[in-house]
Amino acid sequence: MSRTALLVLADGRFPAGGHAHSGGVEAAVAAQAVRDPVTLDSFCRGRLHTAGLTAASLAAAATTGCDPLVLDEAADARTPAPALRATSRKLGRQMLRAARAAWPCPALDRLARDLPGGAHQPVVLGIAAHAAGLTALDAAHAAAFDSVTTPATAAVRLLGLDPFDATAVIARLCDDIDAVACQAADAAARVADEGVGVLPAASSPLLDITAEQHAAWPMRLFAS
């Protein structure tokens, strides 16, 4: 196993299209609910423990070899907002392209064939992690980390926030990200015996509501 492969997968410069998305923070900034480092911290923390945990668990389960179609259906059931389902599948398609170039393998080819409309992003992430020789915990880490860095990076552009402050927000969340990744990997390890229902389904009403409101804006900086 290469530790560097995890750095490649989790790097914001990995060409998987994440830079075009704000993880819901654009809507929160417009509502003035996120306006400074303190409120950004609260946003990122809440997103990590809800959408982040759910995504990390799906990614970890995909790495352990669970049926990707079953996981994709579980992701749909955990993503009631159609705007977020569309975003997740779009990001899944982009990640699949990048992953097939970086770590070509039959599992990624099969996923492209079985779900031509795109698989949910965490499912692709998990299979890509496995293709890169990484573990379920690694995949969960990458997903949990992404759930925080996406809004933190977008907030810099939306608020003109000092990048040092945004990075400090991420740094303060390191222990929480570790804990969420472990919780996700533990749940994923139980799927083989107990089924996908055992995966966390942590959800947030505001992320679901504001994602749809945001999708209806005529002009926006980020796609989601």
Next chain:
Amino acid sequence: MSTLAEDRPPLPDTSGVVATARVRAGHNGRATTLPLLSSDGPFQLQKLRPRGDLARVDVIGAMSGPLGGDQLALHADVGPQARLEITAATSTIALRGPSDDAATYDIRLTIGDDAALHWLPQPLISTAGSNLRQTCAVDLAPTARLVLRDEQVLGRTGETCGHLTSHLTVLRAGRPLLDQHTSYGHPHPAWNGPAVVGSHRACGQLLVVDPSLTPAARPTVLLGNPDTPAHGVLVPLGGPALLATVVADTATRLRRLLDQALHRALTP
């Protein structure tokens, strides 16, 4: 860090109420029948006058609670072709009670082919110091229909919220249709922050499952105004179902938007 338990004098060890109320509805070829109506603990089940071919049962809260340590359950089984509406006379109020233990409230709803259930209880109110884990597991046959409302009020007026987790799982023909787990109150990180529920103190959902629905033909409906304290969305799910999610400052405004969502959901 001190905990609640350390701050309070020791309390007598009182075991909570363990109760399971059950309703079973069937269809005798002419009308919906209620072969089982079994009240238990705080749940007094009362048969109401049917509305057309819709049998109706009201759940009357006969004692306060759930209190910490209680283990309450309510099971409704709607057999093929039966049509049942379950309502409640009063809100469910989660209270601290004699123990810091979590109370559990487990709802199991099973709906057979060509059957319908309207599950329309009153809100669940999480009061300061309470600790409740609620689950609602719905199992739908392929041609079953469902209208389900779920409302949560996070603290009474001027009061902080207790610890409330709520897990809604809906299976249709054995496959997952909706799986959501919300956690509010201390110690959940940033539960009242801008990514979870913010300063809203009432949140709720309305789920309509109907095999004749074509979700792809149903665009998202924005409910209320995002600039006001009560707003939400009505969206199509991956299966033949619509889900409204609403946040509000009060239970009254929450209900108004959920009623609006129900009207929109039932009007093609």
